[in-house]
Amino acid sequence: MFTLNNPSLSLAQQLDAEDPLVSFKNEFIAPGRDGAGDIYFLGNSLGLQPNRTREYLHRILDDWSSLGVESFFHASEPWMYYHQKLAGPLAQIVGAKESEVVVMNNLTVNLHLMMASFYHPVGKKNRILCEAKAFPSDQYAFETHVKHHGLTPEAAVLEVSPRQGEHLLRTEDILQTIRDHKDEIALILLGGLHYYTGQVLDMEAITREAHSHGIIVGFDLAHAAGNIRLSLHDWGVDFACWCNYKYLNAGPGAIGAAFIHERHHKASTPRLAGWWGYDAATRFKMEKGFIPMAGAEGWQLSTPAILLYATLHASLDVFMEAGWEKLNKKRRLLNDFLWSVVTNAFANTQPGTLEILTPTDPTWRGCQISLLVHKNGKELFEHLLSIGIRTDWREPNVIRFAPVPLYNSFEEVYRLGEAIRRI
Numbered sequence: 001m002f003t004l005n006n007p008s009l010s011l012a013q014q015l016d017a018e019d020p021l022v023s024f025k026n027e028f029i030a031p032g033r034d035g036a037g038d039i040y041f042l043g044n045s046l047g048l049q050p051n052r053t054r055e056y057l058h059r060i061l062d063d064w065s066s067l068g069v070e071s072f073f074h075a076s077e078p079w080m081y082y083h084q085k086l087a088g089p090l091a092q093i094v095g096a097k098e099s100e101v102v103v104m105n106n107l108t109v110n111l112h113l114m115m116a117s118f119y120h121p122v123g124k125k126n127r128i129l130c131e132a133k134a135f136p137s138d139q140y141a142f143e144t145h146v147k148h149h150g151l152t153p154e155a156a157v158l159e160v161s162p163r164q165g166e167h168l169l170r171t172e173d174i175l176q177t178i179r180d181h182k183d184e185i186a187l188i189l190l191g192g193l194h195y196y197t198g199q200v201l202d203m204e205a206i207t208r209e210a211h212s213h214g215i216i217v218g219f220d221l222a223h224a225a226g227n228i229r230l231s232l233h234d235w236g237v238d239f240a241c242w243c244n245y246k247y248l249n250a251g252p253g254a255i256g257a258a259f260i261h262e263r264h265h266k267a268s269t270p271r272l273a274g275w276w277g278y279d280a281a282t283r284f285k286m287e288k289g290f291i292p293m294a295g296a297e298g299w300q301l302s303t304p305a306i307l308l309y310a311t312l313h314a315s316l317d318v319f320m321e322a323g324w325e326k327l328n329k330k331r332r333l334l335n336d337f338l339w340s341v342v343t344n345a346f347a348n349t350q351p352g353t354l355e356i357l358t359p360t361d362p363t364w365r366g367c368q369i370s371l372l373v374h375k376n377g378k379e380l381f382e383h384l385l386s387i388g389i390r391t392d393w394r395e396p397n398v399i400r401f402a403p404v405p406l407y408n409s410f411e412e413v414y415r416l417g418e419a420i421r422r423i
């Protein structure tokens, strides 16, 4: 056993030498200069391109050119059933049953679809509970749904905030807000892992509390899926949506996904429907009267986007080859190492120059660390970029580092610390 308190180069190299996933770095293409890949700590924004994505895409293009529409049934991997390759691995990653996961649309579209199914304001029980400073797309979804129901966002959107002088939400405050407003809340929809601070919420406790008052709970898992361990089914979460272009490496604007707990898999659950969610056995009879497919697939709307499925398929194959359990183990170690590198590098900084926004307790954070830099933050970000270390800048003064277990090494994290220390 070694301690991570002294994150030296030799410790980083030892950790890399012992890393069973070290070769997976070669499965990805990192942007860079002069043929060398930069150090890429932006898995929280757009994951890197797997080498094999091109080949998976070409397979679809070849089928299209040689078989045309016949590819739906006669391609080597028939398009009609292609989506079935995706739900299984994703279900493992988010802790769900395969029938509870569907790959479709994009994240914001899916948030709207889920709200159409699960936000039913009645009388004074009409409010949506969310976190203050939710991702803007989520805020616009809340705003437009409440207006659609003839309500105002000021009255119907209830935000829970960190306490004065704090950056993180306290679980006890979320639970207390639910209790205080139990007769007004129609839906709880929170970011399971906050994009700005990197805080993981106690989704299990929130779901339990909400259900004890008969309130539906959903999560936006854009920053959680493929990053942290989730148990959506066992926690009893009603629904969740996520994108697959961050930690899941399926490419810009990749196809999104949703989880709908099996308790809602009833034809009577309200939804906005399209023909691709229609009972597969009778879909092509093209008759009136919507009959949904049995599981989460019953929420599909449109003809499948096979090219987008292919990029997700490529990246999920890499995930499954690496193994979700091994990835979780490495993520924890890599993040602990990052934490000690960052705190060591900034140890001699003047007080008040910066704050770490992300929770200290590793249980409540994923791959990411967010720093609030009060002075010269943009200069730090630009300097790192100039020496080939790509990180993420959020106005006005937050820098985020997100080393991911699939393609980042301990030595890269060490080099980040050295670069900061030299500045």
Ligand SMILES: Cc1ncc(COP(=O)(O)O)c(C=O)c1O
Pocket (backbone or CB within 6 Å): 106, 107, 108, 109, 135, 137, 138, 191, 195, 220, 222, 223, 243, 256
């Ligand atoms: C937390 C969160 N929610 C929603 C979105 C919007 O996703 P999309 O543009 O795929 O609809 C993002 C995008 O980064 C996000 O980070």
